[in-house]
Amino acid sequence: xxxxxxxxxxxxxxxxxxxxxxxxxxxxxxxxxxxxxxxxxxxxxxxxxxxxxxxxxxxxxxxxxxxxxxxxxxxxxxxxxxxxxxxxxxxxxxxxxxxxxxxxxxxxxxxxxxxxxxxxxxxxxxxxxxxxxxxxxxxxxxxxxxxxxxxxxxxxxxxxxxxxxxxxxxxxxxxxxxxxxxxxxxxxxxxxxxxxxxxxxxxxxxxxxxxxxxxxxxxxxxxxxxxxxxxxxxxxxxxxxxxxxxxxxxxxxxxxxxxxxxxxxxxxxxxxxxxxxxxxxxxxxxxxxxxxxxxxxxxxxxxxxxxxxxxxxxxxxxxxxxxxxxxxxxxxxxxxxxxxxxxxxxxxxxxxxxxxxxxxxxxxxxxxxxxxxxxxxxxxxxxxxxxxxxx
Amino acid sequence: xxxxxxxxxxxxxxxxxxxxxxxxxxxxxxxxxxxxxxxxxxxxxxxxxxxxxxxxxxxxxxxxxxxxxxxxxxxxxxxxxxxxxxxxxxxxxxxxxxxxxxxxxxxxxxxxxxxxxxxxxxxxxxxxxxxxxxxxxxxxxxxxxxxxxxxxxxxxxxxxxxxxxxxxxxxxxxxxxxxxxxxxxxxxxxxxxxxxxxxxxxxxxxxxxxxxxxxxxxxxxxxxxxxxxxxxxxxxxxxxxxxxxxxxxxxxxxxxxxxxxxxxxxxxxxxxxxxxxxxxxxxxxxxxxxxxxxxxxxxxxxxxxxxxxxxxxxxxxxxxxxxxxxxxxxxxxxxxxxxxxxxxxxxxxxxxxxxxxxxxxxxxxxxxxxxxxxxxxxxxxxxxxxxxxxx
DNA sequence: TTGAATCATCAAGTAAGTTGAGTTAATTGC
DNA sequence: GCAATTAACTCAACTTACTTGATGATTCAA
Numbered sequence: 001x002x003x004x005x006x007x008x009x010x011x012x013x014x015x016x017x018x019x020x021x022x023x024x025x026x027x028x029x030x031x032x033x034x035x036x037x038x039x040x041x042x043x044x045x046x047x048x049x050x051x052x053x054x055x056x057x058x059x060x061x062x063x064x065x066x067x068x069x070x071x072x073x074x075x076x077x078x079x080x081x082x083x084x085x086x087x088x089x090x091x092x093x094x095x096x097x098x099x100x101x102x103x104x105x106x107x108x109x110x111x112x113x114x115x116x117x118x119x120x121x122x123x124x125x126x127x128x129x130x131x132x133x134x135x136x137x138x139x140x141x142x143x144x145x146x147x148x149x150x151x152x153x154x155x156x157x158x159x160x161x162x163x164x165x166x167x168x169x170x171x172x173x174x175x176x177x178x179x180x181x182x183x184x185x186x187x188x189x190x191x192x193x194x195x196x197x198x199x200x201x202x203x204x205x206x207x208x209x210x211x212x213x214x215x216x217x218x219x220x221x222x223x224x225x226x227x228x229x230x231x232x233x234x235x236x237x238x239x240x241x242x243x244x245x246x247x248x249x250x251x252x253x254x255x256x257x258x259x260x261x262x263x264x265x266x267x268x269x270x271x272x273x274x275x276x277x278x279x280x281x282x283x284x285x286x287x288x289x290x291x292x293x294x295x296x297x298x299x300x301x302x303x304x305x306x307x308x309x310x311x312x313x314x315x316x317x318x319x320x321x322x323x324x325x326x327x328x329x330x331x332x333x334x335x336x337x338x339x340x341x342x343x344x345x346x347x348x349x350x351x352x353x354x355x356x357x358x359x360x361x362x363x364x365x366x367x368x369x370x371x372x373x374x375x376x377x378x379x380x381x382x383x384x385x386x387x388x389x390x391x
Numbered sequence: 392x393x394x395x396x397x398x399x400x401x402x403x404x405x406x407x408x409x410x411x412x413x414x415x416x417x418x419x420x421x422x423x424x425x426x427x428x429x430x431x432x433x434x435x436x437x438x439x440x441x442x443x444x445x446x447x448x449x450x451x452x453x454x455x456x457x458x459x460x461x462x463x464x465x466x467x468x469x470x471x472x473x474x475x476x477x478x479x480x481x482x483x484x485x486x487x488x489x490x491x492x493x494x495x496x497x498x499x500x501x502x503x504x505x506x507x508x509x510x511x512x513x514x515x516x517x518x519x520x521x522x523x524x525x526x527x528x529x530x531x532x533x534x535x536x537x538x539x540x541x542x543x544x545x546x547x548x549x550x551x552x553x554x555x556x557x558x559x560x561x562x563x564x565x566x567x568x569x570x571x572x573x574x575x576x577x578x579x580x581x582x583x584x585x586x587x588x589x590x591x592x593x594x595x596x597x598x599x600x601x602x603x604x605x606x607x608x609x610x611x612x613x614x615x616x617x618x619x620x621x622x623x624x625x626x627x628x629x630x631x632x633x634x635x636x637x638x639x640x641x642x643x644x645x646x647x648x649x650x651x652x653x654x655x656x657x658x659x660x661x662x663x664x665x666x667x668x669x670x671x672x673x674x675x676x677x678x679x680x681x682x683x684x685x686x687x688x689x690x691x692x693x694x695x696x697x698x699x700x701x702x703x704x705x706x707x708x709x710x711x712x713x714x715x716x717x718x719x720x721x722x723x724x725x726x727x728x729x730x731x732x733x734x735x736x737x738x739x740x741x742x743x744x745x746x747x748x749x750x751x752x753x754x755x756x757x758x759x760x761x762x763x764x765x766x767x768x769x770x771x772x773x774x775x776x777x778x779x780x781x782x
Numbered sequence: 783t784t785g786a787a788t789c790a791t792c793a794a795g796t797a798a799g800t801t802g803a804g805t806t807a808a809t810t811g812c
Numbered sequence: 813g814c815a816a817t818t819a820a821c822t823c824a825a826c827t828t829a830c831t832t833g834a835t836g837a838t839t840c841a842a
Contacts, residue, residue: 009435010406012797044400073819162741214629237710238605244707316635319628348632350553403828464788465838
């Protein structure tokens with residue numbers, strides 16, 4: 001049952017689709033770019049690029065944006081993404097609610113909604129997801145033709161593993177492929193990932209990881225997850241469960257505990273509860289931090305070390321451009337952690353002449369999971385597909 | 392200076408090259424396979440596959456191997472790799488010596504040699520590598536046209552990092568790209584990787600990882616490295632230094648030490664030395680193990696725990712098909728470790744219905760680095776290239 | 783023995799990229 | 813100010829490599 005990817009052959013049709021997505025991706029990465037420049041960078045002739053650009057123009061995915069002043073010669077016409085050329089729907093399934101959002105091509109949210117999740121069986125969840133899709137399409141008034149697909153984010157790990165029962169995973173999908181299931185139920189292209197992977201893609205598409213090729217996103221959900229991007233693609237593992245960093249044992253006060261017992265949203269809530277504070281919302285945490293709540297500050301002091309440990313593991317295992325913190329914590333708390341953590345000197349990431357900090361705060365805020373769901377779809381629209389296709 | 396990959400456009404020429412490599416890879420993976428089956432699996436027409444097969448036949452890369460008995464219809468002609476259709480040269484640069492080998496298309500060694508390495512400056516090393524290449528070509532009597540390329544393995548990490556000076560890395564390449572340097576010096580296609588990555592590819596091409604898509608190879612060099620394969624490709628990190636697992640701190644006897652201080656070839660040698668045994672060769676270790684040397688057995692007992700810890704980290708971070716042990720340890724010692732290590736229950740890899748053990752011993756023996764150097768080239772010959780090209 | 787199923791080849795057709803000549807539009811240098 | 817230079821862009825013919833559909837080959841099953 002391992003996820004497997006298979007390389008497919010190239011024919012004219014697939015080559016065209018590949019080239020279209022490649023050109024689109026170059027336009028996105030550059031912001032504005034001309035045809036000749038794309039041709040130089042891609043190894044295609046300017047004529048081929050010209051034809052593809054004219055396709056993309058008539059599909060409304062890109063728009064002409066003036067000419068660029070150059071040193072000599074005819075100034076190249078610049079093209080940029082047309083944000084309203086396509087939309088992605090992102091749906092996040094949380095234990096208590098379903099969140100849905102619509103992102104435009106640039107990854108900017110155009111609408112969003114929240115529905116409490118009553119039933120937790122397969123049919124109930126499916127129905128809720130289908131309803132959320134219809135509702136958000138209606139709310140944003142999207143023509144069906146502009147919907148690129150639906151991204152769905154749910155807690156991992158997927159399938160039966162040794163971690164089953166430790167988190168908030170959806171056991172209703174233990175024996176059903178969620179991707180196949182929702183593709184069927186929604187009759188649309190569907191991408192399914194866990195929250196940490198989605199957060200990483202959100203940062204790649206519209207966050208601080210724009211321009212990065214290889215990075216890691218340490219994600220604070222209820223537990224602690226890790227989204228890994230290598231050469232612009234998700235590192236998913238053989239069964240889609242890579243990045244379960246929260247379950248790595250660390251020693252805390254001489255005892256071996258899972259990392260997420262020391263470093264996660266639940267960990268801080270538990271610590272605060274034991275000090276008599278019942279704080280469960282992000283706003284509550286932000287207020288407590290603003291008020292310099294003593295229990296919270298103690299926890300933050302204690303959290304710096306396991307965080308440093310986690311980052312050392314990530315850096316030495318992945319050699320990323322940077323590690324990004326994301327998820328269910330107020331920005332102020334992330335900033336505090338980033339300021340107080342002592343990064344290891346013995347790390348492959350401790351290199352002279354770095355262009356960015358080793359540790360960054362994500363830009364997607366606390367809705368990063370839902371935004372990430374949409375970002376998965378956007379990302380797929382920009383990813384050329386000859387070579388490997390998941391099956 | 393980060394390694395960057397760039398997606399290129401598809402044209403007829405690149406599509407053909409992609410398809411050739413894809414077909415070749417399917418032939419390799421299947422052992423024996425017919426044209427129609429390749430067509431079904433690849434999404435190409437049988438006619439297209441037929442044309443490519445006839446190309447590969449006339450290049451001598453594959454051979455006809457009879458017809459397969461089927462239930463009905465004309466029995467398909469089967470094709471398999473022709474081992475003598477191409478050769479890869481693998482060169483491993485160790486601190487004290489240079490090893491070279493020639494592998495045929497199936498990854499079987501055809502010749503090998505060892506040269507002591509006198510000079511350690513850039514020119515000296517370069518000269519030795521160039522000489523090793525000529526010598527091994529002469530020894531194996533290879534026609535130039537059949538040489539697919541040269542794979543070079545050297546200790547990492549590459550470039551200036553926070554780990555500089557802790558291992559046996561080649562500091563002469565701190566400010567030169569080894570790939571560019573050797574491509575120039577050898578005027579052949581060159582692939583350069585560290586020993587752990589090469590070991591992983593060796594297992595993928597001709598070892599126990601044949602058929603795996605996503606796995607990890609824990610490599611005992613002087614230190615401890617990790618080679619990661621995800622969807623058939625190396626996970627290299629932003630700067631080619633992913634997998635430096637040996638530098639992750641672990642607690643041993645209450646002190647934080649790098650993992651490789653507890654678990655590596657140097658670690659066992661040091662432990663034996665402190666007990667009065669001067670054992671530095673693999674044969675020596677194997678003898679000591681056969682004799683149940685008390686100091687060695689103590690070390691092995693103590694090593695089980697850090698090994699278990701390392702595997703837990705790898706499994707939860709990568710969700711691999713399996714973890715493979717490879718490198719500079721006698722098989723008997725690996726087997727002992729595999730038998731004695733207690734794998735964590737709380738792991739994404741602890742799943743019901745597994746097809747393989749979670750922990751396997753590599754098949755390449757102690758020359759795995761050198762074999763891996765060749766395997767890098769073999770692997771590249773089978774990897775379709777539209778999509779991403781390193782630059 | 784005939785029909786179904788599958789593999790295989792041929793020849794014509796087609797999609798998509800390439801090539802090379804010619805046009806457009808800007809800067810540079812006299 | 814004007815010609816030369818440079819670079820972007822377009823058109824039309826050409827090329828490559830895959831697809832399609834017809835035909836034949838080979839085997840098993842009824």
